[in-house]
Amino acid sequence: MLNNLKDYQLILASQSPRRHQMLKELGLIFEIRTKEVEEVYPGGLDTEQIPVYLSELKAKAFEEDIKSNELVITADTIVCVDDWILGKPKDREDAVKMLNALSNRSHQVISGVCLMSKEKKVSFSTTTNVHFKALSDEEIDYYIDNYKPFDKAGAYGIQEWIGFIGIDGIEGSYFNVVGLPIQRMYQELSKF
Template identity: 45%
Template sequence: MNGTRIILASQSPRRKQLLEWAEIPFEVMVQSTPETYPPDMPVPEVPVHIAREKAIAVRQKYESLHTAANIIIAADTVVVLGNTIIGKPKDREDALDILARLAGNKHQVITGVVLLKGQQEIAFADTTDVWFHPLTPEQIAFYVDKYQPYDKAGAYAIQEWIGVVGIKSIQGDFYNVMGLPVSRVVTALTNLII
C-alpha cells in the first residue's frame, strides 16, 4: 500500500486472519493495556475507547511509529445483552452462565476500531445483531469444554461449532462478530493512504 507500514495492535488470531484474507500487508505489535472505561460511558462508545487506548499504547511504546508513513489499527469487541456488556468469561461456570443467557435471545456484537496515522484518527463502531436458537445445557457444556472460549467476549466464536449449530440469524457484518468489520477497515485504510 504505497510504502505505508500497517501495524495491527492486537494479538487476536481472528483479526490477524481477517486482515490476511483481505490481503493487507501488516505487522503485529502489541502493548498490554487495561480494558477499562468510565462507568457512565454509553455502551456503543466503550469498544472505541478501549481500541483507542490500545492504539495509543502501541504508538507510545514504538516511538518510530509516530509518523505519517505508518498506520496503527486497533480494535475491541464487546457483546451486549440488553444494555449490559458481557466480557470474557472468568471461568467455566461463568462461560456456561453467559451462554445460557444468550441462548434463545438476541444480542449485539459491537466492534470499535481506531486507525492512527500521524495526527489523523479514524474511529468507528460497527454493530451486528445476533439471534441464538435455544440451547440445551448439554450443548452449552459440550461447547465450553471442547472449545474453551475463555478469551472471547460473550464466551463464543461465531466461526466455531456453536456458531454453526446455535446461531439462528444475524443482521449486519458476519466478520464484525469474528472481531473486525474488515470491509470498513479497508475503506478507512484507503482513505488514509490516498
C-alpha cells in the same frame, strides 16, 4: 489494492488469530505488535462508545513511539445483551452464565476500531444483531469443554461449532461477529 497505504508500515495491535487471518485475506502486509493495556472504561458511556474508547486506549499506548510511516490498527469487541456487557469469560462458570444469557434471544456484537498514524486518527464502531436458538445445558457444556472460548467476548465464536448449531439469524456484518468489521475497515483504510 489499497495503494494509498503503500508508504505506510501497517501494525496490527492484536493477538487475535481471527483478526490476523482477516487482514491477511484482505491482502495486507502487516506486523503484529502489542502492548499491555488495562482495558477499563469510564461509566456513563453509551454501549457503542465502549469498544471505540477501548480501541483508542489501545492505540494511545503507541503514541510515544509510533514512527511517521506507521499506521496502527487497534480493535475491541463487546457483546451486549439487554444492558449487560459481556467481555471475555473469567472461567468456565462465567462462560456458562454468558451462554445461558444469550440462549433463545438476540444480542448485539459491537466492535470498535481505531486507525492511527502520527498525523491522523480515525475511529468507528459497527454493530451486528445476533440471535441464538434455545441452547441446552448439554450443548453449552460440550462447546465450552471442546472449544474453550475464554478468549472471546460473550464466550462464543460464531465461526465455531456453537455458531453452526446455535445461531439462527444475524443482521449486519458476519465478520464483525468474528471480531473485526472488515468491510467497514477496508472503506476507512481506502480513505486514510
